[in-house]
Amino acid sequence: MSAETLTMAKAINEGLRAALANDAKVLLMGEDIATLGGVFRVTEGLKAEFGETRVIDTPLAESAIVGTAIGLAMRGFRPVCEIQFDGFIYPGFDQITSQLAKLTGRHEGNQSFPVVIRVPYGGHIGAVEHHQESPEAYFAHTAGLRLVSPATPEDGYWMIQQAIASNDPVMFFEPKSRYWQRGEVDRSGEPSALHASRVVRTGTEVTLVGHGAMVATLLQAAEIAAEEGTSIEVIDLRSLSPIDYDPILTSVQKTGRLVVAQEAPGSASVGSEVAATIAERAFYSLQAPVLRVSGYDTPFPPAKLEAVYLPDADRILEAVDRSLAY
Structure with missing residues (x-):
């Protein structure tokens, strides 16, 4: 089929x-x-x-x-x-x-x-x-x-x-x-393992990691960055528990930089766990601190303010710039 x-x-x-x-x-x-x-x-x-x-x-x-x-x-x-x-x-x-x-x-x-x-x-x-x-x-x-x-x-x-x-x-x-x-x-294809994270765009300078709706935003940011001469790798977590860290570790060993993005508030979050684990397990590969981009630590705002609350490509690219500045 x-x-x-x-x-x-x-x-x-x-x-x-x-x-x-x-x-x-x-x-x-x-x-x-x-x-x-x-x-x-x-x-x-x-x-x-x-x-x-x-x-x-x-x-x-x-x-x-x-x-x-x-x-x-x-x-x-x-x-x-x-x-x-x-x-x-x-x-x-x-x-x-x-x-x-x-x-x-x-x-x-x-x-x-x-x-x-x-x-x-x-x-x-x-x-x-x-x-x-x-x-x-x-x-x-x-x-x-x-x-x-x-x-x-x-x-x-x-x-x-x-x-x-x-x-x-x-x-x-x-x-x-x-x-x-x-x-x-493709219904006739072979699916990835349920709990496997996956590289959805290859790059060499910065690794971006996210899940769910954020993956499309990360890909948008990577496209903009490419037009400006920056090569970004994007990883879709897919599984939040357990998390498959191997593709992230391999990517960070190559790029030396990691930005984790999510819609949820940043404190005590999935992004926090990814950031802490990579800092622990890939410390000597990192050329800059792991950075996080997230929703704010507030209740989700009224609809008119959601564009301010939710991370967009600009906020992600600002974090990319900060990472590259180290």
């Missing part, structure tokens, strides 16, 4: 369709995901194809959604929960961090809990409070959870299927601002 051009939302939809077709134990659960197809239409058409017992509209109760999914997983099902927006996840936080993350360990590995929690996250959509947050660090800090975030339709298609096939709980963070991004999806 030749590659086809899909939006990120449609690619994830097709990945969910493939998982439902391949395994009768896969169930989808969430608020308005069945009849409506979800607020972003990521699950559109799946109820009509697989029925209301496998694509299920739930009450507006995130704790109940996750708790029910845990019970289903104990009975051999593979539930996929949708949290409608990132900022709505907190009512389910206790079920995720105190129960789901710990149950395999509590059973000494004898019971698996293959639950996927889909979380549309991040900014750039001009939404109101609780609709544009980046809560991934809370869950990356929680042992027992796996976290991934696709940056392209191709990864959206394959990674959702890989997450569902995992016997561990997986938090699947979907950059909602990229839902309408189009890209090629």
Whole structure:
């Protein structure tokens, strides 16, 4: 089958369709995901194809959604929960961090809990409070959870299927601002490993690292820098827990410089962890301090100010200039 051009939302939809077709134990659960197809239409058409017992509209109760999914997983099902927006996840936080993350360990590995929690996250959509947050660090800090975030339709298609096939709980963070991004999806190809980071642009002078929607911004910055004569390498983390450091270390050994960018606030974040680990493991390769570009340590602002809050190519290039100045 030749590659086809899909939006990120449609690619994830097709990945969910493939998982439902391949395994009768896969169930989808969430608020308005069945009849409506979800607020972003990521699950559109799946109820009509697989029925209301496998694509299920739930009450507006995130704790109940996750708790029910845990019970289903104990009975051999593979539930996929949708949290409608990132900022709505907190009512389910206790079920995720105190129960789901710990149950395999509590059973000494004898019971698996293959639950996927889909979380549309991040900014750039001009939404109101609780609709544009980046809560991934809370869950990356929680042992027992796996976290991934696709940056392209191709990864959206394959990674959702890989997450569902995992016997561990997986938090699947979907950059909602990229839902309408189009890209090629090759259903006959071989996907990258679920937890592998990947070089998406080669360069020699500075390494840029990010995840989710930030990857497109990093590539934009790299294009601008190339026009000005600076060669930048861009790495897509793809997995936030565990993090695959080998491509980052190899890149930093070549470039000697690293800038880490993310939409989330900078303190105690995924970017902080990457910066600390590279400073620890590649200290003698670095020609400049590891620099971070992030959202500010404030609540996400009203929509009119999101362009000020979120890192753009200019802020990333300013960090590149500072790194090169050392």
